[in-house]
Amino acid sequence: MKFKVLIVEDSKVSREHIAATVEAVDGVEAVTTASGFEALKLLPRQRFDLIITDINMPDINGLELINFVKKNPNYRDVPLIIVTTEGREQDRSRGMALGAAGYLVKPFLPEDLEALLRRFLKPL
Amino acid sequence: MTTQHGGKALAEFVAEATEILDALGRDLLALDEARDQEADPERINGIFRAAHSLKGLSGLFGQERITQLAHAAEDLLDRLRLGRLTLDDQVLDALVDALDTFQSLLGETSRGEEGDDLTRRTRAMEERLARMGSPAPPVEEDPLERLELDAQVRAVFTEYEEHRLRENVRRGVALWRVRAAFDLTDFDQGLADLNARLKPLGEVISTLPSSRPGGATGIAFDLIFGAKVDAQALEAGLQGTPAELAPLVVRPPSGADVAPVLPPADAVAPRTKRGGKKKGTRARPLALEAGPLQPLLSADTGATTRDVPSETTSHGTPGLVALPTSGSAGPPRMRTVAGPSSTTLGLQSAASAPLPAGRPRPEETSLRSLTQTVRVDIGRLDGLINMVGELLLIKANLQRLAEASRQDGTVALSKLFGQELSRETRQLERKLEALQEGLLEARMVPVGQVFDKLARLVRRIAREAGKEIDFVSTGGEVELDKLIVEELSDPLMHLIRNAIDHGAEGPEARLSAGKPRRAVVRLRAEQKGNHVLISVSDDGSGIDEARVREVALSRGLVTPSQVSEMTRRELLNLIFLPGFSTRSSVSALSGRGVGLDVVKNNLGNLSGIIDVWSERGKGTAFHLTLPVTLAIVRALVVGVSGRTYAVPLNSVLEILAVQPHDIRTVERREVLDLRGQTLPFLRLGRLFHLPEREVNRHFVVVVGLAQQRLGIAVDELFGQQDIVTKPLGGRLSAVKGISGATDLGNRRTVLVLDVAELLEEGIAQERRRA
Numbered sequence: 006m007k008f009k010v011l012i013v014e015d016s017k018v019s020r021e022h023i024a025a026t027v028e029a030v031d032g033v034e035a036v037t038t039a040s041g042f043e044a045l046k047l048l049p050r051q052r053f054d055l056i057i058t059d060i061n062m063p064d065i066n067g068l069e070l071i072n073f074v075k076k077n078p079n080y081r082d083v084p085l086i087i088v089t090t091e092g093r094e095q096d097r098s099r100g101m102a103l104g105a106a107g108y109l110v111k112p113f114l115p116e117d118l119e120a121l122l123r124r125f126l127k128p129l
Numbered sequence: 130m131t132t133q134h135g136g137k138a139l140a141e142f143v144a145e146a147t148e149i150l151d152a153l154g155r156d157l158l159a160l161d162e163a164r165d166q167e168a169d170p171e172r173i174n175g176i177f178r179a180a181h182s183l184k185g186l187s188g189l190f191g192q193e194r195i196t197q198l199a200h201a202a203e204d205l206l207d208r209l210r211l212g213r214l215t216l217d218d219q220v221l222d223a224l225v226d227a228l229d230t231f232q233s234l235l236g237e238t239s240r241g242e243e244g245d246d247l248t249r250r251t252r253a254m255e256e257r258l259a260r261m262g263s264p265a266p267p268v269e270e271d272p273l274e275r276l277e278l279d280a281q282v283r284a285v286f287t288e289y290e291e292h293r294l295r296e297n298v299r300r301g302v303a304l305w306r307v308r309a310a311f312d313l314t315d316f317d318q319g320l321a322d323l324n325a326r327l328k329p330l331g332e333v334i335s336t337l338p339s340s341r342p343g344g345a346t347g348i349a350f351d352l353i354f355g356a357k358v359d360a361q362a363l364e365a366g367l368q369g370t371p372a373e374l375a376p377l378v379v380r381p382p383s384g385a386d387v388a389p390v391l392p393p394a395d396a397v398a399p400r401t402k403r404g405g406k407k408k409g410t411r412a413r414p415l416a417l418e419a420g421p422l423q424p425l426l427s428a429d430t431g432a433t434t435r436d437v438p439s440e441t442t443s444h445g446t447p448g449l450v451a452l453p454t455s456g457s458a459g460p461p462r463m464r465t466v467a468g469p470s471s472t473t474l475g476l477q478s479a480a481s482a483p484l485p486a487g488r489p490r491p492e493e494t495s496l497r498s499l500t501q502t503v504r505v506d507i508g509r510l511d512g513l514i515n516m517v518g519e520l521l522l523i524k525a526n527l528q529r530l531a532e533a534s535r536q537d538g539t540v541a542l543s544k545l546f547g548q549e550l551s552r553e554t555r556q557l558e559r560k561l562e563a564l565q566e567g568l569l570e571a572r573m574v575p576v577g578q579v580f581d582k583l584a585r586l587v588r589r590i591a592r593e594a595g596k597e598i599d600f601v602s603t604g605g606e607v608e609l610d611k612l613i614v615e616e617l618s619d620p621l622m623h624l625i626r627n628a629i630d631h632g633a634e635g636p637e638a639r640l641s642a643g644k645p646r647r648a649v650v651r652l653r654a655e656q657k658g659n660h661v662l663i664s665v666s667d668d669g670s671g672i673d674e675a676r677v678r679e680v681a682l683s684r685g686l687v688t689p690s691q692v693s694e695m696t697r698r699e700l701l702n703l704i705f706l707p708g709f710s711t712r713s714s715v716s717a718l719s720g721r722g723v724g725l726d727v728v729k730n731n732l733g734n735l736s737g738i739i740d741v742w743s744e745r746g747k748g749t750a751f752h753l754t755l756p757v758t759l760a761i762v763r764a765l766v767v768g769v770s771g772r773t774y775a776v777p778l779n780s781v782l783e784i785l786a787v788q789p790h791d792i793r794t795v796e797r798r799e800v801l802d803l804r805g806q807t808l809p810f811l812r813l814g815r816l817f818h819l820p821e822r823e824v825n826r827h828f829v830v831v832v833g834l835a836q837q838r839l840g841i842a843v844d845e846l847f848g849q850q851d852i853v854t855k856p857l858g859g860r861l862s863a864v865k866g867i868s869g870a871t872d873l874g875n876r877r878t879v880l881v882l883d884v885a886e887l888l889e890e891g892i893a894q895e896r897r898r899a
Contacts, residue, residue, distance in 0.1 A: 015182075016145070016182050016185060016186060017145055018141055018142060018145045018186050018189065018190075019182075019185055019186060019189060022189055041338075042316070042317045042320075045313075045316070045338055045348060046313065046314075046316075046317075049313060060287060061178060061181060061287065063178075064317075064320075064336065065336050065337070065338055066285075066287050066290070066335075068284075068285040068286070068287060069285045069335070069336070069337050069338060070338070071285075072284075072285040072337070073337075073338045073339065076339070090181060090184055090185050090188070093288070095288045096287050096288060099284055099285070099286075099287075102284060103284060103285060111185045111188055111189065112185070112188035112189050112191075112196075
């Protein structure tokens with residue numbers, strides 16, 4: 006059975022880059038969505054082993070998504086990884102304070118993301 | 130595939146970056162148009178997000194220069210949206226120029242270049258952006274501390290949302306929590322409706338999802354809302370929606386004897402009802418009660434919470450000063466943070482960003498888009514797929530017929546069989562035509578894509594030229610082939626630049642000429658059959674043909690004897706000659722010269738025709754006639770000395786039948802008189818050294834490209850046909866007067882005439898004459 010990773014990122018190129026990096030790891034499948042709203046709709050319908058989310062998005066922000074996931078008994082155990090850009094330390098630290106398991110700073114190396122995947126998806 | 134930096138990925142990068150820049154351009158234009166009003170925070174945030182996305186995107190693709198500049202722009206915009214910098218003209222101009230630089234950078238990237246000039250320009254731009262404004266004066270008290278909002282709620286705000294909340298508190302806006310539950314399947318629609326209702330009533334600062342009251346199939350949201358209207362109006366506005374209202378309490382500034390600004394008296398009073406519901410629930414101050422706030426408060430923390438925000442804000446946020454947060458023990462300050470400090474901010478940023486008024490104009494950036502992609506409406510694609518399905522059916526029928534005819538004896542090749550076959554062929558023909566049409570349509574994009582970019586340009590040019598211009602564009606919905614639209618942007622830019630720089634007079638000159646102060650520059654597109662007419666016109670001073678004559682003579686472009694015979698129209702056409710510019714001193718604006726010859730060439734490449742109209746004192750208009758598409762053209766099939774040629778119909782203006790005695794020879798050159806104008810005449814047979822036949826009449830195909838006209842004599846006219854021109858490879862490509870070959874069906878290949886080259890030939894003869 007494959008691990009399923011939900012990627013929430015509004016930039017198409019970024020999203021596809023993350024998805025490609027995730028899927029390059031054997032045994033991992035990526036599900037992508039461009040908005041927090043879509044993520045909220047997907048959550049009850051599929052089981053995810055990991056969520057990777059951007060912070061600055063148009064409908065709900067990534068912090069709100071993290072908070073939502075962490076407060077909901079059905080999803081609270083799903084680890085979350087934040088993807089942010091350089092210079093947004095405050096948003097990042099808030100995400101971590103809300104219960105995110107890790108973060109990536111764009112632009113990131115595929116190895117960094119892979120290391121995070123291996124840390125949170127076990128046994129991989 | 131962990132990395133994706135191939136050519137395809139680069140094209141994708143360019144495509145997405147172009148989209149971001151387009152959106153950025155539209156938002157900047159909107160800001161530019163509303164210079165004297167207070168900027169819409171949402172718009173500024175939109176621009177910030179665009180710069181932010183661009184930075185992330187270019188970082189991902191290792192586009193260092195774009196990343197650096199995007200970083201600088203994002204920084205500036207971040208300060209803007211967080212209220213640390215005021216949006217004044219200098220800042221806006223800097224942003225518009227930064228957009229130009231981005232476009233140049235993206236241009237180089239798409240061509241795989243990295244020029245030193247542009248790198249230097251980019252550096253300078255980064256520095257300019259960094260210089261804008263100055264740090265805000267220290268804020269004595271964070272007004273957010275006066276807002277009774279649970280720290281857990283605040284913890285999910287991004288820095289920006291927090292700033293908007295702070296701004297609303299500072300301004301004394303009534304803050305509300307709007308709670309609404311929706312079904313999980315369509316909550317986005319419900320929220321969109323709610324947002325649409327709320328938008329005119331104030332600002333939605335944050336949207337917080339909460340699963341608490343929703344159960345398995347529902348979801349609830351808390352919207353933090355700053356209302357511009359009073360409680361009754363807000364309630365009325367939300368009538369019929371599932372929204373429940375609760376005011377957020379804001380304490381008066383600490384130590385101040387200022388009356389509590391907020392929330393409005395009637396909101397605090399327990400009168401607020403849930404919109405749309407009969408049973409009136411009292412509005413409750415948000416943070417004071419734990420019960421109804423479960424989704425906002427964490428249920429599983431005892432939450433000693435008030436330290437959390439101060440802890441978070443104490444690092445990395447210069448605008449926020451961590452304060453002792455317990456109780457209301459802020460420093461005793463008498464004034465609210467609002468008025469005075471924000472005023473100083475404005476003054477400071479204006480004073481600290483000195484920019485020379487005559488700053489250099491950013492280099493001209495091509496408006497041509499860098500992507501080769503066309504967005505196709507899914508409906509159109511579905512239509513095409515359907516057609517292919519029908520074609521497959523026809524193919525199956527034909528296959529059946531072929532199979533039947535192969536099996537000897539089963540079907541005699543009867544008349545009936547022939548009829549069936551021709552019926553299928555007709556079907557096939559119709560479907561193929563429809564498919565062709567559909568595919569051509571898929572290449573079509575509205576010219577409005579270019580018009581929008583031009584509108585942005587107009588404001589800048591007008592400002593720099595000190596002209597007051599009203600720009601009116603119509604017909605943006607007219608569709609043209611993507612390629613043509615792309616090629617069109619540069620010529621249109623030249624024409625508009627000319628209209629503003631040379632056509633329109635300054636406000637004073639206009640007033641003294643008895644005209645309205647503001648000049649009007651119009652850009653208009655309309656479809657006429659297979660052509661699109663685009664005109665660029667102004668109501669300025671018009672072209673002075675005496676001056677045109679003088680300049681053309683002084684530059685040696687024409688001889689005095691030629692000029693003496695010229696009509697006004699012919700004189701005007703001299704402005705299309707290379708090296709012509711009517712201004713004795715080239716202004717900063719059209720630094721590279723008027724460039725009408727470039728415009729003419731560009732249009733020629735598109736098989737377009739350009740005409741100029743001008744009247745002294747009334748204005749100037751350039752009319753461009755363009756084919757709708759270049760991919761498949763309709764051609765006139767003609768015969769000369771027993772050979773067959775195709776002439777693209779989009780450059781054919783008319784066909785005449787002339788008697789040999791209608792042809793005059795002027796200075797050893799053959800010409801025709803066409804409605805009072807002299808038309809150069811070219812015998813195709815003679816040009817291609819074909820044996821000439823004695824004929825008692827000639828067919829003359831009058832062709833035109835840009836502003837030139839030529840009559841081409843042929844022996845026979847065979848009719849019209851759609852053709853796809855294939856280039857002649859190798860050595861044959863140098864043959865003068867031929868642009869390629871095409872298949873006329875029946876496996877007959879003919880040569881396609883190159884009208885542009887034939888016109889050149891005509892001009893060359895004219896020069897030789899001179």
